[in-house]
Amino acid sequence: MSRIGKLPVEIPQGVEVTVSDNTVTAKGPKGTESVTIREEIKVEFVDNHVVLTRLNDDRKSRSLHGLSRTLVANVIKGVKDGFEKKLEIQGVGYRASMQGSAINLQLGYSHPIVIEPPKGIQIAVEANTKITVSGSNKQLVGDVAALIRSKREPEVYKGKGIRYEGEYVRRKAGKTGKK
Numbered sequence: 598m599s600r601i602g603k604l605p606v607e608i609p610q611g612v613e614v615t616v617s618d619n620t621v622t623a624k625g626p627k628g629t630e631s632v633t634i635r636e637e638i639k640v641e642f643v644d645n646h647v648v649l650t651r652l653n654d655d656r657k658s659r660s661l662h663g664l665s666r667t668l669v670a671n672v673i674k675g676v677k678d679g680f681e682k683k684l685e686i687q688g689v690g691y692r693a694s695m696q697g698s699a700i701n702l703q704l705g706y707s708h709p710i711v712i713e714p715p716k717g718i719q720i721a722v723e724a725n726t727k728i729t730v731s732g733s734n735k736q737l738v739g740d741v742a743a744l745i746r747s748k749r750e751p752e753v754y755k756g757k758g759i760r761y762e763g764e765y766v767r768r769k770a771g772k773t774g775k776k
Contacts, residue, residue, distance in 0.1 A: 601663035602651070602662030602666045603662075604666065605643070605646035606647040606649075606669050607646055608646065608647065608673060609673070611625060611677065612624070614642065614673065616640050616642045619633060620632070621640060623675075623676045625677045627675065627678070628676055630672045630675050632669060634668070635661050637657060637658040638650070638662060639651070647673075649665050674735075675732075675733040675734060676733050679733050680734075680738045681729055682738055682739060682761065683727065683728070683729050684745060684746060684762065685761075686704075686728070686758075687756060687758065688705065688757030688758060690705060691703060691726070691759075692726060693722045693725060694725065695720070696711060698714060698720070699711050699712060699713045700712050700728065700745070704748060712744065714741055715741065717732050717737060719732060727762075728745060730742045742761070746761065753769045754771050
């Protein structure tokens with residue numbers, strides 16, 4: 598049995614959860630999110646907990662059990678607390694600024710890069726080199742953070758670029774020069 602899948606998902610105070618036709622919808626202070634669970638998994642609402650059980654014991658159902666439970670838990674956590682990813686910009690002349698709701702990146706190219714966040718995602722810039730991406734959908738937050746990072750990934754010789762907060766970039770030595 599899946600160790601993660603068998604755990605019930607507790608519904609915190611202030612979050613309203615509805616289950617209909619294997620679709621779990623959560624409504625909370627950060628917004629409304631929903632996730633559709635495959636038909637191999639049965640979703641039940643049992644006294645302030647969401648319980649997921651698999652209908653049979655074949656390989657596909659076993660592989661979906663823990664995933665489905667985690668998706669439901671992420672939806673509930675997202676509408677209650679939200680998710681956020683922090684990015685750091687390193688490099689001389691590299692900076693970020695807000696342009697309305699969009700982010701304007703100066704990353705050493707001949708042109709600025711403007712990224713408009715999708716609906717439900719907020720981007721904040723602190724001190725020109727710190728970017729925070731937040732929202733209630735964990736996958737969308739990660740996708741937008743990865744999109745921003747992909748505009749100038751950290752390079753291995755000088756370490757310049759955009760990286761996740763706390764990310765370690767392995768440095769290379771480079772050329773030694775003529776002796």
